[in-house]
Amino acid sequence: MRAINLDELCKELEAHRGKRVVLTFHTIGDRDAVGSAVALSSYFADATVFTPDFITNNARRMLAYVGYADRIKTQFPEGTELVIVLDANNTFALGRLGGKLVPSLAEIIFIDHHAPHKEMTLDAYAFNDETYNSTASIVYEVLKKLGQRVDKSIAMLLLNGIIADSADMQNSSPLTFRQVAELLEIANTSFSFFSEYFHEAIPAGNRYQAIKDVTSANVEIVGSYVLVYGKATEHANVVADAALRLEADAAVFWSVSSTEASVSARLRAPLDKKLSLHLGAIMEDIGVLIGGTGGGHACAAGAYGTKKESAQIAGEETVRRIKEYLRKGR
Secondary structure: OOOHHHHHHHHHHHHHOOEEEEEOOOOOOOOHHHHHHHHHHHHOEEEEEEEOEEHHHHHHHHHHEEEEEEHEEEOOOOOOOOOEEEEOOOOHHHOHHHHHHEEEEEEEEHHHHOOOOOOOOOOOEEOOOOOOOHHHHHHHHHHOOOOOOOOOOHHHHHHHHHHOOOOOOOOOOOHHHHHHHHHHHHHOOOHHHHHHHHHHOOHHHHHHHHHHHHOOOEEEEEEEEEEEEEEOOOHHHHHHHHHHHOOOOOEEEEEOOOOOEEEEEEEEEHHHHHHHHOOOHHHHHHHHHOOOOEEOOOOOOEEEEEEEHHHHHHHHHHHHHHHHHHHHHO
């Protein structure tokens, strides 16, 4: 894997503008992944946005809102000359597509806002920069640098990705706020619209269950910090986010679906810097425990795997490791 900077990334994209390009993302593509892929596809003359499996309900809702419901394809095109992987930093996160990339003759570029994956050895280019709060933030910067016009629909997609990954704007930098302001103006909408839009995207039943899961979870004071953890009924990430909104400093939840186990961890920014704690690095190891993969941001990360019986073990190991940092941070 060869790390490249923003200028080198733009040069690579410019060189492939007239070629056959596939843009893809991690399994179960969310708003940041899907919105970034569709937005960047607007730059190329022959581009296909491909999903390794399926996208979230929220991502589908986002695409339908801007009239792009048919943009996601499930057939990988023959003769692809460039594959751009967005919002992922390793092939494990690509599910069934990951194995196809290794023997691929196409050039491959990873574009992500997470730390580089420590076990990536694929012959590919990688732009990884955690100073951006989302992949959509990177894509917006790239499109401007390439001189590509961002219309109202593309602005809405990028806003979805940036705001959805912002943790209520806590995971933001001055650049994030500048970009949000510019995109809101292009889209001719307001921030309050997005706040209500996101709220409505989570059904009342899911919010009800998340509240019940948080209120029945384990709560401890570790050092000077409040840690909340336990089993989530359905969406571990939603429950972990809810715990932070209730003033927890750190949260870990695990859940089991019909197909996989998942573990989600959250940390109140800027404790990652204060404690020298990177949740994404921890979750890379946790993914192995559940027979899958893991990673993410310093303050928000997750792991997914097929070993459903190991969900609690993986969750408790995550809690144990986070506690070590919290105790040192007194």
